[in-house]
Amino acid sequence: MKEKKIYDQKSAGIQLIKLGELDKGIQQLKVYSEDHPDDLDVLTILGESYLKLQQSSLAQDYFSQALEINPTHTSNLINFSALELKGPNYLTALKSFHKRIKPKRYIEIGVCKGASFELVDPRVHAIGIDPDPQLDVKDLPEKHVVRVETSDSYFSSDKIIKDLEGDPFDMAFLDGMHLFEFALRDLMNLEKYSKPTSVVFIHDLYPMNAETAKRDRIADFWSGDVWKLVLCLQKYRPDLDLSILPCPPTGLGAVTKLDSNSTVLIDNYSEIIKEYIDMTYEEIKQNKSEKLKLLSIDEMESVMVL
């Protein structure tokens, strides 16, 4: 019996892709997409298909078109970011930094389920700070502790002196509240307990688009306006060495040459907040990688030997 083949181009293309006929399916969907440029599903499937074919720039192009239609689509943002930021995922990078830096004392702000905190060797003296940790804080290695409170509350007491036994920290990861002023205060507070060789890593300094770079969280994928810290530190603290590593999904900052005696950020705090709080993504949209000092993969290699 002659099979009924009343497929339109869209379903025929999708079917071909499901059957592994990627090239033929892509051709069908591209013809369909010319007449239906706003079909999010088709743009997404085209991006994913080119990804499977390892044709990165075409994949990136389709994910970018899809994100114009829905800027908060989680899987498209994840795929797009892995194409824009060509380095290792931030957790892989942090794992490697733990091996190289071999910190004796480690501080993490924003622990959540522990994906980054659990990278820390059990022999390292590690302090996590999070008002709402999603891991079992009673079941940690003996030298690891999670303080269940906000970072502002933690730093307002002298707990850190006891927790660090009066010594400076060697490595820190800042990944708490994704708002500029919180991240700024976290860095200001941490720096007081640093030494010249301490390294602070900061998550989310390289946003993917305007929607996910806003102060209001409207989707799961959200890096907030922590990116303003890059502009702020370039202006107010040129003495710091700041590199933005191309680690998906939203970049990883590495800050060195910290100065525990510096009061520049503290002294200018109100002025800094006024200057940056209302800034929008438009400010960095053009030439984003230059403005946010994004390192290339080759340049990242040199930072990896910190």
Ligand SMILES: C[S@@+](CC[C@H](N)C(=O)[O-])C[C@H]1O[C@@H](n2cnc3c(N)ncnc32)[C@H](O)[C@@H]1O
């Ligand atoms: C993105 S998650 C951290 C993820 C974790 N670092 C990782 O890589 O798996 C952000 C965490 O910051 C915490 N947080 C929110 N506001 C905070 C604050 N003011 N101080 C410290 N942590 C905060 C949240 O409770 C949340 O668990």
